[in-house]
Amino acid sequence: xxxxxxxxxxxxxxxxxxxxxxxxxxxxxxxxxxxxxxxxxxxxxxxxxxxxxxxxxxxxxxxxxxxxxxxxxxxxxxxxxxxxxxxxxxxxxxxxxxxxxxxxxxxxxxxxxxxxxxxxxxxxxxxxxxxxxxxxxxxxxxxxxxxxxxxxxxxxxxxxxxxxxxxxxxxxxxxxxxxxxxxxxxxxxxxxxxxxxxxxxxxxxxxxxxxxxxxxxxxxxxxxxxxxxxxxxxxxxxxxxxxxxxxxxxxxxxxxxxxxxxxxxxxxxxxxxxxxxxxxxxxxxxxxxxxxxxxxxxxxxxxxxxxxxxxxxxxxxxxxxxxxxxxxxxxxxxxxxxxxxxxxxxxxxxxxxxxxxxxxxxxxxxxxxxxxxxxxxxxxxxxxxxxxxxxxxxxxxxxxxxxxxxxxxxxx
Ligand code: HEM
Numbered sequence: 001x002x003x004x005x006x007x008x009x010x011x012x013x014x015x016x017x018x019x020x021x022x023x024x025x026x027x028x029x030x031x032x033x034x035x036x037x038x039x040x041x042x043x044x045x046x047x048x049x050x051x052x053x054x055x056x057x058x059x060x061x062x063x064x065x066x067x068x069x070x071x072x073x074x075x076x077x078x079x080x081x082x083x084x085x086x087x088x089x090x091x092x093x094x095x096x097x098x099x100x101x102x103x104x105x106x107x108x109x110x111x112x113x114x115x116x117x118x119x120x121x122x123x124x125x126x127x128x129x130x131x132x133x134x135x136x137x138x139x140x141x142x143x144x145x146x147x148x149x150x151x152x153x154x155x156x157x158x159x160x161x162x163x164x165x166x167x168x169x170x171x172x173x174x175x176x177x178x179x180x181x182x183x184x185x186x187x188x189x190x191x192x193x194x195x196x197x198x199x200x201x202x203x204x205x206x207x208x209x210x211x212x213x214x215x216x217x218x219x220x221x222x223x224x225x226x227x228x229x230x231x232x233x234x235x236x237x238x239x240x241x242x243x244x245x246x247x248x249x250x251x252x253x254x255x256x257x258x259x260x261x262x263x264x265x266x267x268x269x270x271x272x273x274x275x276x277x278x279x280x281x282x283x284x285x286x287x288x289x290x291x292x293x294x295x296x297x298x299x300x301x302x303x304x305x306x307x308x309x310x311x312x313x314x315x316x317x318x319x320x321x322x323x324x325x326x327x328x329x330x331x332x333x334x335x336x337x338x339x340x341x342x343x344x345x346x347x348x349x350x351x352x353x354x355x356x357x358x359x360x361x362x363x364x365x366x367x368x369x370x371x372x373x374x375x376x377x378x379x380x381x382x383x384x385x386x387x388x389x390x391x392x393x394x395x396x397x398x399x400x401x402x403x404x405x406x407x408x409x410x411x412x
Contacts, residue, residue, distance in 0.1 A: 010034055012046060014071060014297055014320065017393055023296075024337070027325035036309040042071065044299075045313065046320040050329035050349065052308075053321045056300065057353035063300035063319060064088050065356060070396045074299050074318060081236070083244040085356060092355060098221045098233070099241060099359065102156070102214050108362040111152060115367055118151045119374045127378070127409065134411055136379070139388075140403040144375075145257030146172060149250045149367055157242060158213025159202065170194045171246050199242050203235050215242070249360045253367050255294035255392065255399025256285075260372060262403060263288065263339060265384040270341045275380040278373055284341035285368050289327070289350040291339050296324020297396045298352060323349045324398065379407035 010033055012026050013019060019026060030037045030048040037046040047053055056063045066078040066088045079086050084095040101107070126138040138144065150168040159167055173191035203215055210216040218238045222230040233241075264271040274280055300319045305312065326349045328336040333345060351358035358364065388404035 012037055012039060020393060020398060021391065024328055027322060027328065031325060031329055036311055044071065044318040044320050046322055048322045048325040050326040050332035053323055053326040053349050054353055056321050057349060060088055060355050062302055062304055062306060064303050065300060067301040069299040071299050071320060083240045085244060085248065089355065094223055098223060102217055103359050103362060105362045108366055112366060112370060114155055115152050115370045116374065118148055119370050122147055123374060123378055134409045136407045136409060138405060140261040140405045141254055141258040141400055142402060146254035148371055149253035152367060153245055153249055156214050158206065158211050158215055167198060171250060196239065199239050200235065203238055249363065251397050252294040253364050255397060256288060256368050257371055258400035258403045259292045260288055261405055262384055262400065263292065265382065267339050270339060273341055275376050278376065280341050281369050281372055285365060286348065287339065287341055287343050290348040291327065293324035293327055293350040294399050295396055296398050297322060379409055382407035
């Protein structure tokens, strides 16, 4: 029996691994058939069209982040002592104002040499441990893509190089969810405690030995108080922001690089264009972000009654803004399912939009450009071993935990 798409009931569940493997056909149907989609089981409404996601991201007064933005962790009441990403103005803007100076494009550009050095060391190490240095098998995510961002952030925070490997190991374990896990495992919680204790010691150390690092900057930053005075950030606030950087910055860049390895294997002609002309890389990275969003789902809770697509919704409704679907919206992009490193477009919502626009966007762009420049220079082609691909499963991050590749090195 032939079944057309429309005869199959439309069902979107962000926790369903089968859907997560390839949500694009379902997101397409949602954009066409149910642009305001209702999921009763998990109690959310989903917006999937580019224009709706953009508008809701800009309208923070209506779509609040203060109840959390990760579906499984969203609460009925606003979160207390939350990190910046889970706050609304004015708290959000105060915190963001404090930390933004560390993330300006100029400050981030200054990290390029360090990022390149780390990238080269990582690629040296996979090549040196191969039996044949011209045909190198390695895990693009575990041996490379996941290691680069953690090491860069550690350097920004002033973590001594001697400690970076250990801290990287703990953060990996902290964020890892096995293929069948939806809750943090014991090992993950233990690793979280170790990271927390390391960061608290680092803060204490910087208080007495300040340096040119982010923790030292945060220790001296002053927040305006409602009574007109100023105050310093508490140790807890600095600790929470540091953990946010590890959580928001490492997972996503690792997923972006894993996606790049898989997509360039699927589109070798596009990879060859980049090898021939690396100046296309910044554009290719925007295309990668549009095509497969590493963080495709942002949660919100509405603060007022409103009407959307003809349906009246009460205050307190839970929403998912599907930034991953917005990147494939044919109302915004021509032939959105075509991956084209030379595509020109002026905007995407993969880094969010409006007040919560990704603080680390410049850093993510820098890290991914340097990683792919060095990779393509050394290994212009590679093949993904499809049997070994393993996805990460969380309700808001999408991509691969393992991407085994066999890469062919340039012979000089
Ligand atoms: C490819 C990589 C990345 C992607 C796709 C990504 C995606 C996003 C998205 C979608 C948001 C908005 C969330 C919302 O609206 O609720 C966001 C916010 C944020 N990101 Fe990223 N991110 C990436 C890399 C990074 C990096 C490298 C860092 C830092 C080192 C970082 C730190 C943050 C922070 C702190 C916020 C909160 C901003 C705020 O609330 O004002 N991200 N990111």
